[in-house]
Amino acid sequence: EDQVTQSPEALRLQEGESSSLNCSYTVSGLRGLFWYRQDPGKGPEFLFTLYSAGEEKEKERLKATLTKKESFLHITAPKPEDSATYLCAVQAEGSGNTGKLIFGQGTTLQVKP
Amino acid sequence: GAGVSQSPSNKVTEKGKDVELRCDPISGHTALYWYRQSLGQGLEFLIYFQGNSAPDKSGLPSDRFSAERTGGSVSTLTIQRTQQEDSAVYLCASSWAAGTGETQYFGPGTRLLVL
Structure with a gap:
């Protein structure tokens, strides 16, 4: 079964403190891996697409x-405005022609000034 | 250019009532998706449309859920006889094509609360 796991669930950083978010995936074949940012009350905002190792x-x-x-999302010298939930999703070859995305649970990042 | 738009932004309804949620994709995008985001849950796929092809309904949780796409553009997601467990954010996304690693762009969502 295709699966996406993100860690940690939540991350608190001081402004300027660099860190990384992890997205582990298990798919029959990867068509693409996507990172989105989601602010409270809003829809996911596209960040990146990665296709190959x-x-x-x-x-x-x-x-x-x-x-x-x-996949890793590295955040260098974060600022408070980087606070958001970061979502990882994969599009698997097993999804046929639909291209539906399989999402992880997300990592909620809080950056304190 | 204009992004994906959804309406209403918020909807409160009583258990047992029907609701319609609307999605207007990015102009020129042929693929349209509906996802649901429940509290504490990740986004889950509901249904997909590509051009005039038959939709992929494999993600719909029950036969109370249905969707249509008129003229290859606007889509409407209908939930009949709503239940409290239907309370969630319903997100629409569109892309240039489907199944080829194309980026999906999301709308702001419709927040549905069933009392």
Whole structure:
């Protein structure tokens, strides 16, 4: 069964304290791994798509990496505005042509000034 | 350009009533998805539309749930005889294509509360 697990569930950081969020996945074949940011009361906002092991993408203080079993979202020198829930999702080859996403439970990040 | 829009943003209804939720995808996107996000739960897939093809309804939790997509654009998710366990945020997403690793862009969601 295709599955996505994120850790930790919650993370508290001081402003400027770098850290990483983990997304472990088990799929029959990976078409893509997606990172989203979700603020309270809003829909998920797209951050990154990764397709193959070894791929890396960066945006401001965020960097996403991918291996054959997991992805990391590295946050460098975070600011309070980075506080949000970060969601990881995979699109599996087993989903046929639908492309439905399988989501993890998310990591809620709080950055204190 | 305009993103995915959903209406209403909030809906409060009584148990047993029917509700309709609307999604307007990004212009030109052929694939449209509905997901549900319950308190303490991750997002779960409900239904998918691609062009004029038959929808994938494999994620619908019961036959009280149905959806249609008119003219390959706007979609409506209908929940009949609502139950308290239907209370959740219903999210719509769209993408250029489906099943090829295309990014899905989400709307703001409709928050449904069944009393």
